[in-house]
Amino acid sequence: MNPSTGKLLGWILGTAFAIGFVAVMGQLAIGPAAQSMAHAAATPAGLPDVLFYVIAGVTIAGAAGVALSHNILYSAIGLLMALLGAGSLYVFLAADFLAVAQLLIYIGGVLVLVLFAVMLTNRITEITVSNASLGLWGGLMLFVAVAPVLLAVALVTPWAAITPAATPAYTTETIGDSLLTRWLLPFEIASMVLLATLVGAVSIARKEIKAD
Amino acid sequence: MQISLSHFLIVGALLFCFGLVTVTTRRNAVGVLMGVELILNGANVNFAAFSHYVVGGVSGQVFALFVIVLAAAEAAVGLAIVLALFQTFKTIDVRYADLMRE
Numbered sequence: 001m002n003p004s005t006g007k008l009l010g011w012i013l014g015t016a017f018a019i020g021f022v023a024v025m026g027q028l029a030i031g032p033a034a035q036s037m038a039h040a041a042a043t044p045a046g047l048p049d050v051l052f053y054v055i056a057g058v059t060i061a062g063a064a065g066v067a068l069s070h071n072i073l074y075s076a077i078g079l080l081m082a083l084l085g086a087g088s089l090y091v092f093l094a095a096d097f098l099a100v101a102q103l104l105i106y107i108g109g110v111l112v113l114v115l116f117a118v119m120l121t122n123r124i125t126e127i128t129v130s131n132a133s134l135g136l137w138g139g140l141m142l143f144v145a146v147a148p149v150l151l152a153v154a155l156v157t158p159w160a161a162i163t164p165a166a167t168p169a170y171t172t173e174t175i176g177d178s179l180l181t182r183w184l185l186p187f188e189i190a191s192m193v194l195l196a197t198l199v200g201a202v203s204i205a206r207k208e209i210k211a212d
Numbered sequence: 213m214q215i216s217l218s219h220f221l222i223v224g225a226l227l228f229c230f231g232l233v234t235v236t237t238r239r240n241a242v243g244v245l246m247g248v249e250l251i252l253n254g255a256n257v258n259f260a261a262f263s264h265y266v267v268g269g270v271s272g273q274v275f276a277l278f279v280i281v282l283a284a285a286e287a288a289v290g291l292a293i294v295l296a297l298f299q300t301f302k303t304i305d306v307r308y309a310d311l312m313r314e
Contacts, residue, residue, distance in 0.1 A: 048215065049214070049215055052215050052219065056219070056223050059223060059227065060223065060226050060227070060230075063226065063227050063230035063231070063250055064230055066230065066231075066234050066243075066246050066247065066250055067230045067231075067233045067234045067237075067247070067250075072240050072242060072243055075234075075243055075246055076246065079246050079249060079250070082227065082250060082253065083249075083253065086227070086253045086256065086257055089220065089223065089257055089260075090257075090260050092215070092220075093220065093260045093261055093263070093264040093265075094264055095260045095263070095264070095273045095276070097273070097277075098256075098260060098273045098276055098277060098280075101277060101280060102256075102280060105280050105281070105284055106249075106253075106280060106283070106284070109284055110249060110283065110284050110287045113287055113288060113291055114242060114245065114246060114249075114287065114291065116291075117242050117245075117291040117294055117295065118242050120295065120298070121242065121294065121295065121298045121304045135237075138236075138237060139233040139236070139237040142232065142233055142236055142237075143229050143230075143232075143233050146228075146229050146232055147225065147226065147229040150225035150228065150229065151222060151225055151226075153221075153225075154218055154221035154222050154224075154225055155218055155222070159217050159218075159265070159266060160266060161216065161217050161265045161266055171270050171273060174269075174270045175270050175273060175274055175277070178270055178271070178274055179274065183274050183278075186278055190278060190281050190282070193281075193282065193285055194281070194285055197285040197286075197288055197289055198288075200289055200292070201288045201289050201291075201292040202292075204289070204292040204293055204295075204296050205291075205292035205293075205295045205296055207299065
């Protein structure tokens, strides 16, 4: 009886704290942001803006699917949506090489690897093996504790934004030049890391060959 | 409203938060790795947004490329560990990987 009432009290205190935290953060974030938005002129929504909202919505929906889905395959499809959306957002930021690298490496490599692992380790009869362990409320409280802080920082801080004209139009040549001049040491170290990863992954995952 | 830096930072922050919730509440080990990928993508969106709106040039994009490379490497090693876990315990529920606990 005692442990369960203690747990219940802990949950109630945690929820009250989380709600108070969100209220304080909301005041901090929405106050100045509402004032600055009232001062900004309402520009008409062009096609890039609508497209940004659609792509951002797909990305966040995919991320929510990864976090909240009960089926691990639905989570993998949600991860695909989130990675695709992030790659599309890079195009908005004049990062064309980064967008294509995201498609090739993340979706074409990492996501396929994740799907391999899901298919190799999932028994066909048990599709509900990925239930959340803290439950919906634990995840919600964690989200409520972290998200307002980050959103407040994103909205309130006066970023020293420049007019976005200093980024070159085609970034591949610039990235290649900088990888061989300014970022040469991280480039070489990354190749060593990949070598170590290759050897390590193979040596961990192979089956033991029993010597008869 | 004009798309500005804050929009991209909000997307990055939400990706990070969903990835954090996935890492902490999933029982499936592959699900935990999916959450780690979400966190890294949130950071990458932030890097690219700051590179475009504040700094200029390609430094943020080069950093994001390194993050992608390292994320692929750790996904490979992590999934190799998950496969070894599956070979040992015949399950990938993270609650059962407790042989070092008394």
